[in-house]
Amino acid sequence: MVLGLIMCMLLLGVLGSVEVSIAGLSLFGAMAVPLFLSAHCSELAGVFCLDFSGQALVVLSIYISFLMVGASATVSRFSSFNSLIICIGVLLVGAFSVSATFSFFILFEGVLFPTLLLIIGWGYQPERLQAVVYMVVYTVMGSLPLLYGLGSLYFNGGSDNLFSLEHFLDKSVLSFSWLYLLAFLVKLPVFPLHLWLPKAHVEAPVAGSMILAGLLLKLGGYGVIRLSALFVLKSISVVTMLVMMISLLGGVLTSMVCMRQTDFKSLVAYSSVGHMSFVLIGLLSNTLWGFMGAMLVMVGHGLCSSGLFAMVNTFYLSSHSRLLSMNKGYLMVSPCASLLCFLLSVSNMASPPSLNLLGELFIYMVGASMNLFFLPPLMLLSFLSACYSLYIYVSSQHGKCVSSLSSRGSFSMADLLVLSFHWMPLNFMFVVIP
Known part of the structure; x- marks a missing residue:
């Protein structure tokens, strides 16, 4: 199934047609549903291995x-x-499906180069x-301890397979395991x-922002999910509690x-830090419910934040500015786009039936x-999330419309399709969660 998705992705990419690519999204949605119905780990030739989180x-x-x-x-x-x-x-699909630790590290860092x-x-x-420069220094320096x-794990007799690390009993070789988490905390x-x-978000094009956030x-x-069984981190330890509390307050x-x-763009970028605080609490809890909640928030944030950046791009194409003061009155310009903006904004504040609500x-x-x-x-995070999500909607859709916007007319059908395809799985994917 995964190899078929990769081949179809390459085929549609070679064709280079935007219309064909957008039309293929519905096909991919139908093909991807069986992946979520499988709770077991699927292995291919000892090189690729997928469980629910990888799928x-x-x-x-x-x-x-x-x-x-x-x-x-x-x-x-x-x-x-x-x-x-x-x-x-292709690099991301490989990083999420490969089973060897060093192959994962190479793909984990290799995604950085095409993004730059x-x-x-x-x-x-x-x-x-x-x-x-900021992005390279932070990510590369954070990955050196990992x-x-x-390397120390491998030379002390540990396994090279990510999925067998939980059976490695001698964890004394990773005495400062919290330091090895630095690479993932930076990412x-x-x-x-x-x-x-x-x-990085402000300077990137719309696709770059969608890659970074989504x-x-x-x-x-x-x-963190793959290596959590290896790290000596207890949910009641002082280090773990300190990391979680700093993350929440931050x-x-x-x-x-x-x-x-x-x-x-800065507004949507800073909102990602708050959502990732929820994810870190779930991952460091060492509980099944915490892992499931973190996965739901990650998938929901990937769809919602990517949709918000796509929406910001449509505003930029209309006003040639990302300032809130230059993007007002879109409710009079395009009611359909205003409806999609409202749906994405309320999904960002974890309203039902979005995946964010269940995960939180x-x-x-x-x-x-x-x-x-x-x-x-946690309660303050949810409240502030609702505040800035409504701030996004009210600031952009209400107010006096700039004269240059009224001459543009409604948004293109491609823009509306992209926003719709972000919102639909975000609010209807819960029906396929096992």
Whole structure:
């Protein structure tokens, strides 16, 4: 099934037709449903191995890759752009499905290179070089302890298979296992390791922002899931509680920062830090409900945040500005786009029946079972998420319409299709969750 999805992805990418790519999304949705119905681990030739988390993220990678092509129909040098999208999609599918630890690390870091080319080649501002430097320094330096840890594990008799690490009993070779989590905490990212993310989002093209928010951040969560059985981290230990509390308080601070943003992209980028705080609480809880809640929030955030960036791109194409003050009155310009903006905004605040709601409910229960002190920041995170989500909708759809917007007319059908394909699985995928 996974190989068939990859082959279809490559075929549609070679065709280079945006209409064909968008039309193929419905086919991929039908093909991807059986993956979610399988709760068992599927192995292929000892090289690839997929469980539920890998299956969900593989399908999400392929799905968002097509949506990126549909949202970037007007970019220059479309064939080169399309090749980079295919390269990133193949590397992500490999990272989520490979079974060897060093192969995972190579693919984990290899996705960085085509993403940098995407930001440098199709970025908006001259500051994109500074954003690339921030991104490289944070991600590469954070991954060095993980490389040392995997090497020490292998040379001390550990397995090279990600799925057999939980049976490795001698964990004394990883005495500072919390340090090896640094690579995944940077990729998530969590406070205060998030400084590279807003810069990269602001300078990246729309496809780059959709990759960063929808897919690259999920590599950090997937890495914690795969190596959680190996790390010596107890949910009641001082280090784990400190990391979770800093993450929650940092998520609250960045959510407050969202309310003061004047740039649409910066607002959506900072909102990702708050959502990833939920994910980290679920992953470090070492409980099945925590893992399930983190997976649901990751998939829901991947679809919702990617849709919000696609929506911001449609606003930019209309007003040629990302400032909130220059993007008002879209309710009079296109009521259909305004409806989709409202649906994505309320899904971002975890309204029913979105996946975010179910995932956050699981994490609420896990957080309360670990420590009641987690409940106030979790509740404040949810409240602030509702505040800045409504702020996005009200700021863009109401107010006096700029004169240049009224002459443009309604949005194109491709823009509306991309936004619709983000919202539909986000609110109806719960029917296929085992």
